[in-house]
């Protein structure tokens with residue numbers, strides 16, 4: 666436990682990560698195609714970025730397409746790829762004007778050259794913005810991220826730039842896609858599912874998890890506030906014990 670990780674209640678997370686789940690069920694319940702659920706999901710995403718800024722969240726990470734999502738029907742995959750493209754093309758100007766720094770995490774090699782260029786343009790354009798950071802996890806899987814970071818470590822070791830025995834958490838952390846970002850304090854998952862689904866496995870080691878029954882297209886400001894309030898009620902101990910607890914061995 667470091668000095669910055671003392672047990673206690675923390676009123677406000679700086680970094681919130683969200684697993685946006687339930688678009689398909691939202692559409693199904695209304696007799697609509699799954700695509701419509703994703704379209705409404707994108708609207709919820711836009712509103713959530715605005716709400717995050719208003720609610721004092723400094724970094725917002727959104728899980729928008731996982732390495733496993735390629736297994737979905739080709740039409741759904743191309744629709745989701747199109748949504749990301751449309752989001753970057755349509756919203757980038759507004760995000761930039763609002764001082765939002767945009768980051769995309771996940772493997773880039775599987776993306777088409779035009780999507781890769783778009784993503785790189787969004788990052789370059791907004792690089793110096795400081796009002797808020799929006800991290801979009803796209804083609805992201807935590808295991809894949811850790812494997813890619815491990816490959817970089819192995820290459821450095823093979824080239825003699827680092828000693829294998831000197832490898833520590835900071836060295837691995839600095840080779841992850843999130844290298845320059847603090848860990849999320851709060852991870853929210855919508856739709857009532859209570860899984861982590863290969864999301865930020867390394868970074869969420871000490872995060873609080875809040876699972877909400879609301880389906881992603883219905884995730885509004887009230888639901889966001891509810892998750893933040895729940896976070897404020899949690900006591901974070903980082904593997905230690907509460908303040909005020911008798912720390913002597915054998916204490917009752």
Ligand code: FPP
Pocket residue numbers: 685686687688689690691703704706707710728729730734745746748749752881
């Ligand atoms: C989970 O719902 C959601 C996704 C896999 C994609 C998330 C996408 C958006 C919020 C739209 C914006 C997209 C981008 C790329 C910016 P699900 O389809 O798994 O829902 P289900 O579990 O009810 O079937």
